Amino acid sequence: MDLEPVTSREIRTARVGLRLSIVVLVSVVVSVLLGILVGAVGLSAGSVFAELADKVPGITVDSGLSARDSAILWELRMPRVVLAGLVGGMLAMAGAAFQGVFRNPLADPYLLGVAAGAGLGATLAIAYLPDQTQWPISPLPIAAFAGAVLGVVVTYVLGRSGARQFAASTLILAGVAVAAFLTATQTFVQQQNTDTFREVYSWILGALGTVGWREVVLILPYVILSGGTLLLYRRLLDVMGVGDEEADSVGISSAAVRLAVVAAATLGTAAAVAVSGLIGFVGIIVPHAIRLVVGSSYRLILPLSLGFGAAFLILADLIARSVLAPAEIPIGVVTAFFGAPFFLLVLARSRRFS
Amino acid sequence: MSGLRVVDIVVAYNGTPVVDRISVDVPSTSWVSLIGPNGAGKTTLLRAMAGLVPYGGQIEIDRQPIGAMSRRRLSQMVAYLPQRPILPEGASVFDYVAIGRTPYIPYWGTETPEDRAVVEKVLDRLDLREIADRQIASLSGGEAQRAVLARALAQQSAILLLDEPTSALDVGHQQQVLELIDELRLEQGLTIISALHDLTLAGQFADHLVLLDKGEVVSEGDPSEVLTEETIKQYYHASVRVTMEPDAGLSVIPIRPGRAVRRTGR
Numbered sequence: 001m002d003l004e005p006v007t008s009r010e011i012r013t014a015r016v017g018l019r020l021s022i023v024v025l026v027s028v029v030v031s032v033l034l035g036i037l038v039g040a041v042g043l044s045a046g047s048v049f050a051e052l053a054d055k056v057p058g059i060t061v062d063s064g065l066s067a068r069d070s071a072i073l074w075e076l077r078m079p080r081v082v083l084a085g086l087v088g089g090m091l092a093m094a095g096a097a098f099q100g101v102f103r104n105p106l107a108d109p110y111l112l113g114v115a116a117g118a119g120l121g122a123t124l125a126i127a128y129l130p131d132q133t134q135w136p137i138s139p140l141p142i143a144a145f146a147g148a149v150l151g152v153v154v155t156y157v158l159g160r161s162g163a164r165q166f167a168a169s170t171l172i173l174a175g176v177a178v179a180a181f182l183t184a185t186q187t188f189v190q191q192q193n194t195d196t197f198r199e200v201y202s203w204i205l206g207a208l209g210t211v212g213w214r215e216v217v218l219i220l221p222y223v224i225l226s227g228g229t230l231l232l233y234r235r236l237l238d239v240m241g242v243g244d245e246e247a248d249s250v251g252i253s254s255a256a257v258r259l260a261v262v263a264a265a266t267l268g269t270a271a272a273v274a275v276s277g278l279i280g281f282v283g284i285i286v287p288h289a290i291r292l293v294v295g296s297s298y299r300l301i302l303p304l305s306l307g308f309g310a311a312f313l314i315l316a317d318l319i320a321r322s323v324l325a326p327a328e329i330p331i332g333v334v335t336a337f338f339g340a341p342f343f344l345l346v347l348a349r350s351r352r353f354s
Numbered sequence: 355m356s357g358l359r360v361v362d363i364v365v366a367y368n369g370t371p372v373v374d375r376i377s378v379d380v381p382s383t384s385w386v387s388l389i390g391p392n393g394a395g396k397t398t399l400l401r402a403m404a405g406l407v408p409y410g411g412q413i414e415i416d417r418q419p420i421g422a423m424s425r426r427r428l429s430q431m432v433a434y435l436p437q438r439p440i441l442p443e444g445a446s447v448f449d450y451v452a453i454g455r456t457p458y459i460p461y462w463g464t465e466t467p468e469d470r471a472v473v474e475k476v477l478d479r480l481d482l483r484e485i486a487d488r489q490i491a492s493l494s495g496g497e498a499q500r501a502v503l504a505r506a507l508a509q510q511s512a513i514l515l516l517d518e519p520t521s522a523l524d525v526g527h528q529q530q531v532l533e534l535i536d537e538l539r540l541e542q543g544l545t546i547i548s549a550l551h552d553l554t555l556a557g558q559f560a561d562h563l564v565l566l567d568k569g570e571v572v573s574e575g576d577p578s579e580v581l582t583e584e585t586i587k588q589y590y591h592a593s594v595r596v597t598m599e600p601d602a603g604l605s606v607i608p609i610r611p612g613r614a615v616r617r618t619g620r
Contacts, residue, residue: 010470235463235464236462239453241453242450245406246434246436248425249404249429250454250456251426251427251428252425252426253425291444295445296444296445
């Protein structure tokens with residue numbers, strides 16, 4: 001009798017968890033199917049399902065797709081959808097982690113200089129590396145990745161040494177300064193090389209246009225490492241909610257948690273940015289929409305961000321490539337253009353704010 | 355049951371000592387309150403006891419120096435409540451109190467059913483069961499203070515460090531919270547070290563007062579020895595009357611000489 005409420009609470013938690021898992025799974029599956037079905041070349045749903053079933057071990061189905069259509073499905077649409085999912089899930093999770101570790105709802109994965117660093121790296125590569133098509137692997141993602149990681153490392157070192165009492169706000173301010181400096185440098189380089197202006201600009205707005213399985217393989221290890229680490233920290237992110245001092249007083253080191261989470265989130269974000277450019281808004285809107293529905297615990301927010309971030313970006317990419325087909329809208333424009341009203345809708349309907 | 359001993363500790367911020375060679379002995383299951391004017395070093399001393407600021411000298415719990423303990427081990431023995439605890443937006447009372455179980459949960463792990471049972475017991479004891487699912491940030495001052503206390507109790511540490519536990523409360527809730535802390539102390543054999551602004555409450559609830567001024571201990575002992583009109587005049591620059599009545603206990607009443615005369619003259 002005495003333990004009854006514990007049990008009922010656990011059952012309730014498990015039930016909510018199950019329901020959310022189903023919703024997130026359905027969202028991901030539906031967005032993936034839409035992503036591979038919709039495109040310039042019409043593929044019939046029946047043949048696509050048959051193709052998919054054919055890949056299941058032990059099942060052999062003839063889909064009736066021509067070799068060309070099959071290549072469109074497997075070499076163009078599928079890698080693009082998978083990559084959009086990985087990038088979206090990663091950015092949303094990293095955004096949620098940053099918001100938790102800095103206790104700042106406006107934090108996003110680009111907060112500590114990732115975006116500015118990646119932007120500078122990419123601009124330098126585009127402007128100064130000769131004839132990139134001749135390289136065995138494209139130097140652009142590598143330069144962007146290196147710039148992103150460097151940006152955050154500089155921010156962290158400056159933020160730490162700047163104040164005796166190391167505080168989260170010092171780190172954020174250091175990030176603002178570093179980002180401003182790197183962006184200024186990037187603008188300068190760009191002005192010196194106006195012939196590459198268009199290329200740099202389209203990279204900055206984000207693009208998944210030219211990706212294949214190679215990019216998927218490139219970022220998958222980072223997403224697994226980063227996402228796995230962030231999930232390990234999900235309870236500690238809840239503890240961080242009581243502030244550094246109180247978190248320290250219950251036996252954890254808030255500085256160590258912050259360093260680990262920032263390192264993991266940065267690595268994943270840098271990998272995502274390296275292959276897709278700067279896709280804004282995902283890291284803020286997705287975790288907040290989830291927060292409005294399920295509350296503030298990172299034990300739910302982090303895994304749900306992975307799933308809904310993936311679904312959101314797959315759909316955003318679908319819109320980016322189909323609205324003005326055959327032309328593509330930069331995906332960063334789509335995430336903001338469709339994401340902002342969607343977010344306001346969630347905000348308005350949310351019972352928590354009414 | 356644990357006693358705490360502070361020997362000759364010094365805490366300095368930017369080279370200026372805020373706590374200057376203070377020694378305090380807190381016997382097991384007693385209630386010791388730090389008093390003193392603003393900036394005397396009360397909060398800093400409490401934070402040093404919680405291992406939250408670097409210090410020189412020695413702090414011991416049951417003769418073991420806390421400097422040699424891991425943060426986790428220390429937080430199993432000492433719970434600390436700051437003056438203005440941060441109540442996380444969106445967290446339920448249950449989840450907030452469960453944060454107190456952190457010293458017992460593996461670093462990357464999660465609560466066991468035993469941890470949840472401890473939380474439930476604490477919620478019951480502090481009459482928070484009914485509001486366990488409410489958001490912590492939506493609670494009234496009195497309820498929030500009980501929830502914060504519940505989090506400290508969930509830590510199951512024998513020593514409770516309380517920095518101004520009543521500063522945000524009205525007079526009724528001040529009494530209720532302090533009575534509750536005293537009941538818990540007797541019931542569970544807790545050792546309480548508090549910082550209190552209100553001298554009357556400090557005198558009524560603590561067994562032993564330590565008066566700090568400018569980082570040093572200037573007086574300590576039984577409340578009736580420390581809370582004298584002269585001492586309060588000297589260190590707080592306040593005019594007070596100290597009364598001791600059998601049915602009311604010790605009271606420190608601010609007085610305003612001259613004011614009464616004008617009133618009667620009207």
